[in-house]
Amino acid sequence: MNSINAKPPIIWLNVWVFAITFAIAAIGVPVYAYVYGIDSSLWWAMIGTACFAGISITAGYHRLWSHKAYKAHPIVRFLFAIGGAVALQNSVLHWASDHRVHHTHVDDNDKDPYSAKRGFWYSHIGWMLREYQASRYSDYNNVKDLQDDPIVMWQHKHYLLLTLLTNFGWPLLFGWLVGDILGGLLVVGVLRLVLNHHTTFFINSLAHIWGSQPYTDKNTARDNGVLAFLTFGEGYHNYHHIFSADYRNGIRWYQFDPTKWLIRGLSYIGLTRDLKRTSGYQIERAKLTMQLTRVSRKAKSAPQVLIDSAHEHYQQMATCLREYYQTRKKLLDAKAKQLKEQVHFEGLQERIDELKENLEEQQRHWQSLLSEIKRYA
Numbered sequence: 001m002n003s004i005n006a007k008p009p010i011i012w013l014n015v016w017v018f019a020i021t022f023a024i025a026a027i028g029v030p031v032y033a034y035v036y037g038i039d040s041s042l043w044w045a046m047i048g049t050a051c052f053a054g055i056s057i058t059a060g061y062h063r064l065w066s067h068k069a070y071k072a073h074p075i076v077r078f079l080f081a082i083g084g085a086v087a088l089q090n091s092v093l094h095w096a097s098d099h100r101v102h103h104t105h106v107d108d109n110d111k112d113p114y115s116a117k118r119g120f121w122y123s124h125i126g127w128m129l130r131e132y133q134a135s136r137y138s139d140y141n142n143v144k145d146l147q148d149d150p151i152v153m154w155q156h157k158h159y160l161l162l163t164l165l166t167n168f169g170w171p172l173l174f175g176w177l178v179g180d181i182l183g184g185l186l187v188v189g190v191l192r193l194v195l196n197h198h199t200t201f202f203i204n205s206l207a208h209i210w211g212s213q214p215y216t217d218k219n220t221a222r223d224n225g226v227l228a229f230l231t232f233g234e235g236y237h238n239y240h241h242i243f244s245a246d247y248r249n250g251i252r253w254y255q256f257d258p259t260k261w262l263i264r265g266l267s268y269i270g271l272t273r274d275l276k277r278t279s280g281y282q283i284e285r286a287k288l289t290m291q292l293t294r295v296s297r298k299a300k301s302a303p304q305v306l307i308d309s310a311h312e313h314y315q316q317m318a319t320c321l322r323e324y325y326q327t328r329k330k331l332l333d334a335k336a337k338q339l340k341e342q343v344h345f346e347g348l349q350e351r352i353d354e355l356k357e358n359l360e361e362q363q364r365h366w367q368s369l370l371s372e373i374k375r376y377a
């Protein structure tokens, strides 16, 4: 580099890997399928392998190792480490280190490794095509905790070998089993890899560009149900950036988050534990704060008395919300401890019903206040 503004050197290995695999997936696979046909079992193997690799990234690399949102049995960690090699997204140690920097310095064009403020292309794939990270490539200071995990260190040490074995060996084995080795390599190997790559990359690019911001607009992260569908539930990225220690991304029952379902499901058979959740109070309060901020910002000409009334009501609702969630927790704790003192229980349940009714009433008032203010926008 001669001048300060010169771009860092290109990483040709990455460029070729991304370009060749993409070209094969986009041109080679359709041509091969048209000319020779592809056995349906290879398509199923591709879907199964893509899900295994994808969920190893979301449940393992992301929520387990980067955010420590829960703890997992060594068998589960081992499987995620293998799945991460199948996904070809670098070792757990490296991925988690990058990801922690992303959260700490989100949108900082100099520090966030895949800052969305540098545009779609950069945050999607461009950040991996040049030596942007050269100065901190082997700096693993922010993942010292992960260095105590023997499975993480074993995978880091043998990453290249594991990647080659899984990305060539597995598709070859499948192709051999169905009598179509080249078809196996093309579909289970290359097409599957490209799908795994780009769906994960969407979380860094589209999930910071396209969608809503119900919890915070202090960073570019967005909630997006379509992306959640493509990314095993990681599309609720606005929620994730504000409550990143939570093992869930889609917190409502109707939100598509198979990563959460897997982690929760495994906890019933003792393979995961200590699942971290943000309290309902914190979640609802963040939402109210965002609504108030947004409306006050938009409706600059709204009468002060209306704004004051909204602020006052916000405080009231926050107090009521806190009591509601605290009482609910008390009831759940009591139930969990099997303290079957009927009177005590009934008292709590009545209080919860009362608080809920009160909250609903306040919610209606809040919505009408907000729409009244919005008229001045």
Ligand SMILES: [Zn+2]
Pocket (backbone or CB within 6 Å): 102, 203, 204, 208, 221, 237, 241
């Ligand atoms: Zn992000």
Ligand SMILES: [Zn+2]
Pocket (backbone or CB within 6 Å): 062, 066, 067, 099, 103, 240, 244
């Ligand atoms: Zn994250």
